[in-house]
Structure formats: C-alpha cells, structure tokens
Amino acid sequence: MSDRVTMRVKPNGSIRVTGTVDFVDADGNVMESKTDFSLCRCGHSKEKPYCDGSHREAGFSAE
Ligand code: FES
Structure with a gap:
C-alpha cells in the first residue's frame, strides 16, 4: 500500500x-491518526471537521 494520501x-x-x-x-503532538474519511466543506456537519452527510439535506452546491 502506498504512503501517499489522496484528497x-x-x-x-x-x-x-x-x-x-x-x-x-x-x-507537534499527534492527537489522532485516522484512515479513509471525509471532510466537510459545506459547513453543515454536526461532526466537523468530518462530513456527516448533512450536505445532501442542506442542498450544498459548490458552484
Ligand atoms: S460536506 Fe458538509 S456534511 Fe458533507
């Protein structure tokens, strides 16, 4: 498996x-290590910085 991270x-x-x-x-202390997750960019998640699917209900549009 590659050490590279894709966003x-x-x-x-x-x-x-x-x-x-x-x-x-x-x-510089590691607080947490996390693998394969989604970050919120709509601002509606109740679990920021992670996506909780609220973008769908909010009708988020990146345009
Ligand atoms: S992108 Fe914000 S809740 Fe999914």
Whole structure:
C-alpha cells in the first residue's frame, strides 16, 4: 500500500481522504491518526471537521 494520501473533492459534497493522516496539535503532538474519511466543506456537519452527510439535506452546491 502506498504512503501517499489522496484528497478527492466530490461534486457538491465532501472531500474524501484516502490513506492515513496524523492530526497534530500546535506543539507537534499527534492527537489522532485516522484512515479513509471525509471532510466537510459545506459547513453543515454536526461532526466537523468530518462530513456527516448533512450536505445532501442542506442542498450544498459548490458552484
Ligand atoms: S460536506 Fe458533507 S456534511 Fe458538509
């Protein structure tokens, strides 16, 4: 498996992250490592920074 991480912007939806990412605090400490997840870019998720599917109900459009 590749060490590269892919971030795919989905039309009118989230940003799909494929691979493992370390979330690091301001001091450089790894707070959490997460694999294969979606980030919210619509602002409606109740689980930010992750997508919870609320973009569909909100009718989010990237245009
Ligand atoms: S992009 Fe899915 S909830 Fe925001």
